[in-house]
Amino acid sequence: MVDIDTTFAISVEKPTRRVVRIRRRRIAIMLSTAIAIATVATGLILGSGTPSYRATAQVVLVPSADTAAELVPSAWESLTSERATAVATAILTEPQWLGPASVAAAIPPETLTIRATAISGTTLIQLTSVAPDPRAAEVALDSVIESARMLVERLSGPVALVYSQPSTGTAVTAGIPRSTTILTGATGPALLVSVMAWTIRNRKREVNESSAIAGTKSSDQTGEAAQSSSR
Structure with missing residues (x-):
């Protein structure tokens, strides 16, 4: 053992x-x-970090008011081909609108961001702005739309660019x-x-x-x- x-x-x-x-x-x-x-x-x-706010708006391309009644169907057909919305989206996001928009919103241009996205299968365009102030984000977005309207209607047309959803009251906190x-x-x-x-x-x-x-x-x-x- x-x-x-x-x-x-x-x-x-x-x-x-x-x-x-x-x-x-x-x-x-x-x-x-x-x-x-x-x-x-x-x-x-x-x-x-500096707080930022995001505002949104939605516009739509429609046949212009001076389009003859018999030409309205073909005008809609042309619009739904998405070429017109592609042109309008490119125009709305051009940097040349940032200067006037920042002046209208009383903010530095470098603090403003504008984006536009065409909604597939429609003539709707969704726009978004980001700025350091909620009111500035809304004002800047409206300024871009108004400044670009004439050029959009001429190059995408004959069409009219109208609001389907204004930016007023849409600003929310962006990010966290x-x-x-x-x-x-x-x-x-x-x-x-x-x-x-x-x-x-x-x-x-x-x-x-x-x-x-x-x-x-x-x-x-x-x-x-x-x-x-x-x-």
């Missing part, structure tokens, strides 16, 4: 489990710290809502403080457990020495 020193086996097992727990806590602390720092950085980046930015900026520091407090508590626990492991090892070594001397 072989004698097994179960006391030694148990004493080795306990410190090993403690070491594993310490390592797991360290990993959790590092991950939590990284998340907290990333949250704070995100809040700072989002909070430092400001409420989300404020929440992120407020949550980040609180999370970082919590992680720091948790780190301090776990560090104290690690010190205590490390002392316990050292004491256990010392006791084991003393026991082994005593057994050796008795033999």
Whole structure:
């Protein structure tokens, strides 16, 4: 029969489990710290950005008012070929309209963006403007439509460019809502403080457990020495 020193086996097992727990806590602390720092950085980046607003409008190409009644069907057929809407969309997005639109909206031209998209299968065109102020976004969009109207009607026509949906009252926050930015900026520091407090508590626990492991090892070594001397 072989004698097994179960006391030694148990004493080795306990410190090993403690070491594993310490390592797991360290990993959790590092991950939590990284998340907290990333949250704070995100809040700072989002909070430092200039808010922007998006307005929309929809226009439609129709046969001009002076089109003879017998020519209206062929005029509609020509419009639905999508060539007219393609030409109108290109004209509406020309940079030359940004200057007058920014003056009308009282904003710098570089802060204004205008986009136009033809809706396939129709003579509708969806327009979008982005500006640092909700009213400016709406005013600028109307200015672009009015400034480009004459050229659109001449080159796409004979047609008339009319509103199917005006821009008034359509401005909304573009990108991430400001409420989300404020929440992120407020949550980040609180999370970082919590992680720091948790780190301090776990560090104290690690010190205590490390002392316990050292004491256990010392006791084991003393026991082994005593057994050796008795033999």
